[in-house]
Amino acid sequence: MVAFAADREASGREWKPGDQTNTVGKTTADAEIAEVLGVEEGSEVYERSRLVKDGETPTHTLTSYYRPEHVEGTPLVDPTPGPAGRGGGFAVLTMRGLEPDAITETVFARMPSPDEIELLKLPAGEPVMVLKRRTVTKDGVPVEFARGVHAASRFAWSYNFPIPD
Template sequence: MLELGQVDKASDTPAFKQIATALRAAIRSGRIAPGDKVPSETQLREHFGVARMTVRQALGELSAEGLLVAEHGRGVFVRERPVVRRVASDRFARRHREAGQAAFIAEAEGVGVPSVDEIEVGSEVASGDVRDFLSLPARSRVVARRRRYLMDGQPVELASSYVPLSIAKGTAIEKADTGPGGIYARIEEAGHALAEFSEEVAARMPSPEERRRLRLPAGTPVLTVRRIAFDINGLPVELTDTVKAAPSYVLEYRFPAN
């Protein structure tokens, strides 16, 4: 069996944590590669000289971290590393829209094959949050666009966008296919040249529905990004809430030093 060292029974660190540390180091060093099956409970119990429950606690800790995935009837495996995508601050640059690329396509370039499914588009009364962020009066309507993004067939992001109906009405924003450049290109064509974006980033555990739609192993967190687009007059013209599979992303931002 793979060399994992031994449990120091004189240590103040619980045995299950020592075993988890040894397995974690083996995974991160590549000695146990993504997709590999880890030693069985019986093998680990005999190797470390501990009770079965101790081994299960160690495996449970690593599963909660998203490093391991249990497959019924097959064993426990190191979770495959997903494609890492960089979310850079220039993904909303006008040059991408002029080249016919929406933000998701721009940031995915050179990484994999992007696609979108589960698209829902329709007009609805803005919720309180949406209304507040878009500075809309009560009972205002928005065009809501909800979709799931995939990279090489693997779900990586859920997104819900809201554009005031006064801007979106009669444009391709009301259609599933918004055309080259995406909704930001259509917003600018409607007379709202974009000036800046604000983003609020947080992390949390997914809801059961989010976990199902993103096909996330147990214990895998998500990143949430709330983005507001402003036109040159300072008017908020679009709000997007995204839920991203955290292991699939590296957030990269560039700021001026002055």
């Protein structure tokens, strides 16, 4: 079972070139992307889609959306396979003065689409876990919206956070 990409770095496990594929380009914001990023529906945004594998086994897809003015000319829009450098996209945003401060994630299960079954090489009857993530700066500026589809039997989330007073 594999966990979030940052866990791979924290554990000292190195990324290999084939562990993550990237497809990067501009697309138009649908209603959900527009609402989360605070842009008009139909606005141009960057889309960074990844297929992440553990060895030869696909574990999940993750597609992040960014406002062009936040990421133009950065490693986040470089299609080279693998993470966007050490620390990934959040390190890139921090270098741009857009340090991520808070994340809201929604995770739910559903049955996969035929395309997801093929892409993730899922056995018959296996559900997927869908992740939706909104990342904002300390000032509340939305800097990323991500959607992921995870093979339920090949992926785990582990959260650790302080209990508020």
